[in-house]
Amino acid sequence: MTKTGMIDFRGVNKWFGALNVLKDITLSVEPREVVVVCGPSGSGKSTLIRCINGLETIKDGDLIVDGQRLGDPATNMTQLRTEIGFVFQSFNLYPHKTALENVTLAPIHVRKIPRAEAEQAGRELLAKVGLADKVDAYPAQLSGGQQQRVAIARCLGMRPKIMLFDEPTSALDPEMISEVLDVMVAVAEEGMTMMVVTHEMGFARKVAQRVVFMDAGAIVESGTPDEFFSHPRTDRSRAFLSKILRH
């Protein structure tokens, strides 16, 4: 058995109809590693991380997550998902539940943690993301940045081994981006294995061990943030960087 990472893509392909959205992806993410995925819109970066928790299925190749092969009949996908936190671009908080209920729902019903204990942990998590005073607020009463921080707390409540972020700051007003990034930096510094689809290059420089650049469904380039931002090796990554770093 070869050594496997926490997340291991081996020759993964995926099609949407005739469109090859993931082309022969091979990528291994080590435990405690933070990988930032960037690339132009439509390059397949969201699809890539959505495959990891089975929100999308792969066509061929192997995808091994936490030692379990996806699509294998022996792999219990629901069980595996409890080990993977997923933060969405549009937050997707449950609008009919308070911040605290959003955080405690899965711990109570999936992990079977007693309610009092789950609520205690939930309050601590909300305090950790700076929302101790918003425990009983409904999502509609929170700003975008606050909602996204609740969403991160909701993932942390499951004590996952992996956290995936799908453009977590793209739907936010500029002044709210840093409050979310700060929380993500704190999570990264605690040693979480993370894959983050983002164009926030400051975040990438600060915490990522690796930046992966995708274009048209393929991984075009991969390297440390320093290598990638200072010495991009391909024309496509140079063109992409000149667009997002212009301002």
Added chain:
Amino acid sequence: MIWQQFLSLAGSYPLALRGLGMTVVLSLISLVLGTLLGFGLGILRTGGNRLISSVIGAWVDLIRGTPFLVQIFLIFFILPEFGIELDAFTAGIIALTNLAACFICEIVVAGIRSVPTGQVEAALASGLSRWQRMRQVVLPQAMRIVLPPLVGQYVLLIKDSSVVSAIGLTDLTRVGWLVVQRVPNGLLVFFLVGVGYFIVCYPLIMLARRLERRMGAAHGEVQL
């Protein structure tokens, strides 16, 4: 002459009360059963299984596309040909429950489909089972869409229950037919029958309207 008819009608009030009682009992039982069954069918219909979903879809279309009177005749007069004997009350309950379930199924399906995909994905991603996703995330949000037309459907169901008089159940409508044989003033008699139905239905109509307003306001809809 009118006065005498009134007196004679007043004498029939025990019969009228019995009829009203029968209408309410029939409606209530099939409303409860139809709601349970309708939610079950709606949930199954939106579940992953294609076969189950299309079988339910076909049945719902069939029931919605045929007159209720025909359905009730089939259950009461045709089923005995195949050895299934039902008394009128049971036949009425079955027919009404089935009708309610089919309409409610469609209402529930519309409600479930109105819940954004992101909600289901969030629930999936946190490892909730299929039933937990439905119970904790999808249904509570679907109820906002479901509740107003659901109560509206109850009103239709109560009125549709008048058709059971055709198989001899003494509901409010049949009481009208019986009374009109003694008091030959159809206009007056059936006016009173109509009032009876209205008294039962009106609170529900008000409830539906209030729910509609509250559900809209709770979600910040623009007041026109």
